[in-house]
Amino acid sequence: MISQRQLYLNHLAQTSPAPLALEIVHAEDVFLTDTSGKKYVDLIAGISVSSVGHRHPRVVDAIKSQADQYLHVMVYGEYILSPQVKLATKIASLLPASLNATYFTNSGAEATEGALKLAKRLTGRSELISFVNAYHGSTHGALSIMGNEYFKTAYRPLLPDTQLLAFNSFTDLEKITTRTACVVVEPVQGEAGAVVATNGFLAALRKRCTETGTLLIFDEIQTGFGRTGKLFGFQHEEVIPDIILFAKGIGGGMPIGAFTSSHENMLAFTENPVLGHITTFGGHPVSCAAALATINIIEEENLVAGVASRETIIRKHLVHPAIRELRGRGLLLAAIFEHAEINQRVIQACLKRGIITDWFLFCDNGLRIAPPLTIDENLLRDCCLKIVDAIREVVA
Numbered sequence: 339m340i341s342q343r344q345l346y347l348n349h350l351a352q353t354s355p356a357p358l359a360l361e362i363v364h365a366e367d368v369f370l371t372d373t374s375g376k377k378y379v380d381l382i383a384g385i386s387v388s389s390v391g392h393r394h395p396r397v398v399d400a401i402k403s404q405a406d407q408y409l410h411v412m413v414y415g416e417y418i419l420s421p422q423v424k425l426a427t428k429i430a431s432l433l434p435a436s437l438n439a440t441y442f443t444n445s446g447a448e449a450t451e452g453a454l455k456l457a458k459r460l461t462g463r464s465e466l467i468s469f470v471n472a473y474h475g476s477t478h479g480a481l482s483i484m485g486n487e488y489f490k491t492a493y494r495p496l497l498p499d500t501q502l503l504a505f506n507s508f509t510d511l512e513k514i515t516t517r518t519a520c521v522v523v524e525p526v527q528g529e530a531g532a533v534v535a536t537n538g539f540l541a542a543l544r545k546r547c548t549e550t551g552t553l554l555i556f557d558e559i560q561t562g563f564g565r566t567g568k569l570f571g572f573q574h575e576e577v578i579p580d581i582i583l584f585a586k587g588i589g590g591g592m593p594i595g596a597f598t599s600s601h602e603n604m605l606a607f608t609e610n611p612v613l614g615h616i617t618t619f620g621g622h623p624v625s626c627a628a629a630l631a632t633i634n635i636i637e638e639e640n641l642v643a644g645v646a647s648r649e650t651i652i653r654k655h656l657v658h659p660a661i662r663e664l665r666g667r668g669l670l671l672a673a674i675f676e677h678a679e680i681n682q683r684v685i686q687a688c689l690k691r692g693i694i695t696d697w698f699l700f701c702d703n704g705l706r707i708a709p710p711l712t713i714d715e716n717l718l719r720d721c722c723l724k725i726v727d728a729i730r731e732v733v734a
């Protein structure tokens with residue numbers, strides 16, 4: 339009989355020549371189990387998604403109870419759907435008053451697309467600015483502002499009138515002008531390998547955007563909802579954007595994205611043309627119910643407060659001379675090796691020890707450490723010691 343692995347290779351579109359191809363049969367809390375019964379600790383949370391752990395019982399209950407009421411009933415925005423209303427109201431209650439209206443999407447990339455369109459509508463300008471090594475999604479608009487040429491070049495022509503600035507370069511901010519519709523930035527650049535904005539950079543960026551009438555968009559798709567040790571990445575500097583993007587961790591494992599701005603700004607989508615952004619499944623009721631449960635868990639289980647002690651554990655125990663730098667913030671961390679080959683071998687050696695790590699899209703020598711925020715502290719320490727053991731084996 340043809341194996342499931344072979345069917346996967348035959349019939350699922352592949353995106354890399356050598357996928358990890360773990361065959362998962364069960365996920366619970368921070369653990370994934372494969373077909374052989376081997377249990378892995380998920381130290382990357384499905385790429386910053388499963389912040390409250392896999393299949394948190396309250397998320398599963400919310401999904402089941404919404405499924406008992408209704409699934410899809412109409413394209414986004416036309417009906418009053420309680421899961422969407424409750425979630426949007428909750429998000430508004432957590433953000434500054436100027437960020438009080440949310441448009442729900444299917445994914446992070448779609449949130450980026452919506453935000454770029456909104457910025458063009460609101461400013462009447464076309465220039466879109468982002469940063470070297472930024473990742474905002476893989477659709478055409480999001481790809482156009484991606485900060486890495488290798489991943490873009492085969493898809494050109496992309497959107498015109500884009501510009502990349504160097505992240506953390508204060509002098510580059512001068513390139514933002516009255517022609518610029520928006521600047522999109524991650525408070526901690528995820529796929530660059532967890533690169534933190536230096537002190538004062540986001541404030542200087544805010545100042546320049548205000549001076550030039552440019553909209554400031556924070557992509558909090560990885561940093562949002564606790565991952566960096568504050569509920570939102572922007573709270574480390576108290577710099578308030580005009581538009582904020584969410585996805586990944588907000589959904590508790592269900593697909594959802596969102597972009598949030600002021601109610602007044604969002605009105606731009608209602609006229610000339612009406613239906614300024616259209617999505618069928620964006621804000622799916624089941625995803626919204628799961629997201630609301632996720633946010634409530636993050637609040638009620640005090641998960642954000644637990645990030646700092648977990649970061650400390652990692653910084654204390656993930657120590658080896660082959661790690662040149664352990665950078666990042668909170669539970670979005672990168673252990674940097676001299677080159678990618680060491681990293682790949684460490685990733686494999688960790689897998690052997692039942693630990694899932696990964697590299698970063700634009701930083702192949704960086705080992706991704708971004709576990710669920712719920713991870714037990716003793717387990718996290720043990721994982722760090724096992725990673726160090728894996729590094730020892732690789733560099734021996």
Ligand SMILES: Cc1ncc(COP(=O)(O)O)c(C=O)c1O
Pocket residue numbers: 385445446447448450473474475476524528529557558559560585586595
């Ligand atoms: C910072 C950031 N923005 C946007 C995206 C795109 O999100 P999605 O994969 O849901 O389209 C990602 C995904 O990795 C991301 O890390």
